[in-house]
Amino acid sequence: MDYWKLIRAKEIALLFLIILDIVLLSYISFYPSNPLTVNAINQFDLVLCIILFIEFSVNLKRAEDRKKFLLENWLDIIAFLPVDFFRAFRFIRIIRVVKVIALFRKYLKKFFTFLVDTHLDQAVGTLLIALVAGTMFFYMMESGVNSSSMDPWTPSGTV
Numbered sequence: 001m002d003y004w005k006l007i008r009a010k011e012i013a014l015l016f017l018i019i020l021d022i023v024l025l026s027y028i029s030f031y032p033s034n035p036l037t038v039n040a041i042n043q044f045d046l047v048l049c050i051i052l053f054i055e056f057s058v059n060l061k062r063a064e065d066r067k068k069f070l071l072e073n074w075l076d077i078i079a080f081l082p083v084d085f086f087r088a089f090r091f092i093r094i095i096r097v098v099k100v101i102a103l104f105r106k107y108l109k110k111f112f113t114f115l116v117d118t119h120l121d122q123a124v125g126t127l128l129i130a131l132v133a134g135t136m137f138f139y140m141m142e143s144g145v146n147s148s149s150m151d152p153w154t155p156s157g158t159v
Contacts, residue, residue, distance in 0.1 A: 014055070015107060021048050025083060045083050052080035075105050 024041045027033065033041075056076050063069035115121040 014051070017048050017051070018107075021045055042083060049080045049082045052076070056080060079105075 021044065025045060028038050028041050056073070059073075060066055060069055112121075115124070
């Protein structure tokens with residue numbers, strides 16, 4: 001197998017595991033779960049954190065300038081810390097959000113580059129501006145339409 005194909009397969013596998021981990025951690029964060037499910041998800045998170053730690057260590061060892069590598073990839077350190085590590089700091093729930101951002105940081109750069117290259121960023125921006133402007137225009141012109149009982153489709157959906 002070609003070296004670059006192997007690297008790409010590793011990146012795709014890691015991306016899949018990261019997305020699965022984010023979905024599972026979000027599930028146990030926002031929905032009541034039994035302790036066995038929470039424990040299994042935390043174990044999966046721990047295994048993924050070990051894999052990410054190994055990848056980070058290998059990349060650090062291969063880096064020509066390790067100090068520069070650490071300064072550019074410091075957020076990855078948060079990504080490979082298990083969620084159970086933060087159990088002592090229950091009041092800091094934002095750490096999970098930071099961890100999600102850290103897990104996706106590498107892939108977000110590629111995503112935003114894709115948006116800029118294909119000019120989808122302009123399309124999304126235009127759509128958001130039109131949505132906000134249309135909503136504001138609607139509420140300025142139709143200030144009396146605030147109740148969902150006034151919608152023509154509400155009675156048909158409740159029949």
